[in-house]
Structure formats: structure tokens, C-alpha cells
Amino acid sequence: MIAISEDVSADTRAPLVDIRGVDKHFGDFQALKGIDLQIERGEVVVVIGPSGSGKSTLCRTINRLETIDAGTIAIDGKPLPQEGRPLAQLRSDVGMVFQSFNLFAHMTILENVTLGPIQVRGLKKQEAEAKAMELLERVGVGHQAGKYPAQLSGGQQQRVAIARSLAMRPKVMLFDEPTSALDPEMINEVLDVMVELGAEGMTMIVVTHEMGFARKAANRVVFMADGEIVEVAGPEEFFTHPRSERARDFLSKILAH
Amino acid sequence: MVFLQGTWGTVKLFGVTLIGSLVLGTVLAAMRVSPTPVLRGAAAAYVNIVRNTPLTLVMFFCVFGLPFLDIRASRDSALNSFVLACVALIAYTSCFVAETLRSGISTIPVGQAEAARAIGLNFGQTLRFVILPQAFRTVIPPLGSVIIAMLKNTSIASAFNNRELISAMRGAIEQRGDITLIVILATAAAYLVLSLVLGRIFDYLEKKWVIVR
Numbered sequence A: 001m002i003a004i005s006e007d008v009s010a011d012t013r014a015p016l017v018d019i020r021g022v023d024k025h026f027g028d029f030q031a032l033k034g035i036d037l038q039i040e041r042g043e044v045v046v047v048i049g050p051s052g053s054g055k056s057t058l059c060r061t062i063n064r065l066e067t068i069d070a071g072t073i074a075i076d077g078k079p080l081p082q083e084g085r086p087l088a089q090l091r092s093d094v095g096m097v098f099q100s101f102n103l104f105a106h107m108t109i110l111e112n113v114t115l116g117p118i119q120v121r122g123l124k125k126q127e128a129e130a131k132a133m134e135l136l137e138r139v140g141v142g143h144q145a146g147k148y149p150a151q152l153s154g155g156q157q158q159r160v161a162i163a164r165s166l167a168m169r170p171k172v173m174l175f176d177e178p179t180s181a182l183d184p185e186m187i188n189e190v191l192d193v194m195v196e197l198g199a200e201g202m203t204m205i206v207v208t209h210e211m212g213f214a215r216k217a218a219n220r221v222v223f224m225a226d227g228e229i230v231e232v233a234g235p236e237e238f239f240t241h242p243r244s245e246r247a248r249d250f251l252s253k254i255l256a257h
Numbered sequence B: 001m002v003f004l005q006g007t008w009g010t011v012k013l014f015g016v017t018l019i020g021s022l023v024l025g026t027v028l029a030a031m032r033v034s035p036t037p038v039l040r041g042a043a044a045a046y047v048n049i050v051r052n053t054p055l056t057l058v059m060f061f062c063v064f065g066l067p068f069l070d071i072r073a074s075r076d077s078a079l080n081s082f083v084l085a086c087v088a089l090i091a092y093t094s095c096f097v098a099e100t101l102r103s104g105i106s107t108i109p110v111g112q113a114e115a116a117r118a119i120g121l122n123f124g125q126t127l128r129f130v131i132l133p134q135a136f137r138t139v140i141p142p143l144g145s146v147i148i149a150m151l152k153n154t155s156i157a158s159a160f161n162n163r164e165l166i167s168a169m170r171g172a173i174e175q176r177g178d179i180t181l182i183v184i185l186a187t188a189a190a191y192l193v194l195s196l197v198l199g200r201i202f203d204y205l206e207k208k209w210v211i212v213r
């Protein structure tokens, strides 16, 4: 097993991800309303909520794929920088796994995983490839290293995407509905990798409706609706005794089918 | 013999222009999608002006206009004509290369650039390693048309003191007026062969570089 999170943080008391008073507008529409959320090192936070509630937007603001209109976001004590080199540096410390995998279509699996380490971290090709192979083995797709993304199943592609993020040795990983584009029989192979990651101490923010995952891996569940955080609770407590009316309503809907 | 020299002249113009316009066209396309408004604006202005000017006029500008600005490529008159013709052809063709590439860039799913940025690549690296390689592959057929058009456009250089196929043809007709038609057909055949070879190369690249999503 190889170490996956590099802890060289200056101040270990501050939350790893510190979101305060964040607003986000798309034109007239306010997608995030005064979001406050602190995430500690090694914590796994599941974000849940109805469609359009701002879960993806929140995820994307954390590595500044989306800019914010008000408030502050700090990673490991450092506020998100403006566009440019420091931002690229910060993004390399924040892994992101997308619903649609987004593997680089023209590159082999191995090239997908080594691009960042070589170009951003300055690793030698050989070294990067050795590390990448370790990660690919670990997520169970080592024998596919020479193939192209389109030749893999969705579940395999998503595991490669996780390996690609891990190859940067991120401090925190963001997952935006990582299993909702997958066929049901492939969901667990991806969730298993994520559960293991959490157990090894990776700090994770996971947007998902997979309750099994939340129960098994999450320290906290954050329930969002209409751009606001409505409720934060432990997974057991949230799923069995949701405090808010909206959470009860939402849970009854997703449990209905 | 004259024809071989003429064909070589055309191939030289073509080769230099090909490399130059691919390089400049890629730079222009990158500028057009850059986050810096000044670069975007400058590239858009350049492309829209030059693309909408007849090539003959661009060549007049380079061959007769630039010397007025005290810009001369070489003391050697033949080399000077060659370089200036290449400059005109590159200036003109790069606009079409840029527009073709830009249309290719717009077909690449946004998730590709987001994933690249998410692992910490900056704008230039994202373009270089993720976006442009995919864009080039998707635009090979239209890029082939641009380049074959450019091959034929090299003929305009004949009017500006360059030795290539058309000037060779004119020389041949002056000497052997009795076989004018044959000379013209032979010239057309030479262009046809060059174009067919190019077409083959592009077909090959298209198959080799196909991206399955």
C-alpha cells in the first residue's frame, strides 16, 4: 500500500477546507446562498440534496472551476488564489472526479495518469509511470494501462479517473456524483475504491445519493436545498431521524423507488 | 526538365508555407480561445482582415508594399521573391488553419479542459497536451481541404517572379506554342498528382489518429 495523502501542512489545527459565507450567482439566479462549511483533515463529507440545489456548484467552487461572488474559501489555510500559476498549483492539490469521468480521450490510460505528475509535479517519465502503475493496480485496472479510455467500461474509466487524481497526491478529493453515470453493476466497484480511500485517511467531499456509501464511509452528511445548507448530521442520524422537513421530504422521495 | 524544376519550385513553396501556416495558425487559434481579451481581439482582427482579402492583394502587399517599409528578405532577387511569396502565403493560409482549428476546439467536450485544469495544468499546458491534440485530430478532413487549396494558391506566386509550375508552363508554351494544350494539361496533371498524394496522406492520418469517445 502506498501513501496517498501528503501532509506537509503548516497549521494542522485549521480545517483543511474552510468555506465561509460563499455566494454564487448565475446571472439573476443565486445558486449558492451563504454557504459555511469546515472540513477537517481525514474527514469524509457526503453532500446530498435535490437536483439543482447547488451541490455541483459547491464542489466546483472549491477548486475554483467556478468563481464565487462573496465569501472566502481556503484550502489548508490558504485562500484560493486568482487565475494563474498559484491557482494551478492549488488545483493540483485538490483532486476532482467527475460524473462523466473526463479521461483524456486521445491518451492511453497510463498517459492519462502520468500527464499531471510529469507536467505539473516535474516527475521523470519513468518515475511517473512506476507510480501510475502502482495506482492503476490498486484500483484494479493495471492490465488496461495501454488501452484508450473508450475501450474500458464506465466503472473502469471512473477508477482510472480516481487514479489520475491520486497521482497528484492531493490533500483533498472532490467527487461529483461519481457513480451516477454508471450501470448499476459497476457502481460498487467504484464505491469500494472510495470507501478504501476514506478508510486510509483521505479527506473527501462526495456528492452522491448512494446511502450505502454514506453510511459506510461518511463522517458527516450535508443536506443542501435551493443553494443552502439545510442540515448537517452524522449519516445514521441523518437517514433515520432527519431534523428538517425538507430532508424528510427528500429522503422519502429517494427511498420510494 | 523545366517541368521538374517547376514542380520542385511548387513543392518548396508548399513545404515552407505548410510548416509556417500550421505554426502561425495554431498560435492564432490559441490566441482566439485565450482568457486574455487583448490576445483574443488581436487574433480575431488579424484573421478577419486577412482572410477576407484576396490572396493576390496580400501578395502585392508583401512583394511591393513591404519594400516601401524598407523590409527586404534578401539581396538575392530570386530568394527575396521566394521568401516574400512564402510570407504572403503563410499570412493568408494561417487564417484558414486558425479558423478550422478553432472549430475543432469547440467540438471538444468542456469536461476535457476541466479535467486538465483540475489536475493543475495551466492554460497553455491544457491547450498543448489536451485540447489541441484532440482538435487537430478532429479537423483533419477540413484541414486537408485548406492545405490542398493552399497548394493550388502557390500558383499565384508565379506572377511575382517565382519559379514554380505555372511559370514553367508559361516558359514551355513560349518555346513550343504548337503543343500549348498538351503543356497546360501536363501542368494540370502535375497539380493533380500532388493533390492526390496529399489527399492520401490526410486519409491515412485521419484513420491513424481517430479518437473514439
Ligand SMILES: Nc1ncnc2c1ncn2[C@@H]1O[C@H](COP(=O)(O)OP(=O)(O)OP(=O)(O)O)[C@@H](O)[C@H]1O
Pocket (backbone or CB within 6 Å): A026, A029, A031, A049, A050, A051, A052, A053, A054, A055, A056, A057, A058
Ligand atoms: N453554468 C451555469 N449557468 C447557469 N446556471 C447554472 C450553471 N451551472 C449551474 N447552474 C444552475 O445552478 C443551479 C445549481 O446547479 P448544480 O449543478 O450545482 O445543482 P446540483 O445540485 O449539482 O444538481 P444535480 O443533482 O442535478 O447535479 C441549477 O439551478 C442550475 O441550473
Ligand SMILES: [Mg+2]
Pocket (backbone or CB within 6 Å): A055, A056, A057, A176, A177
Ligand atoms: Mg450536479
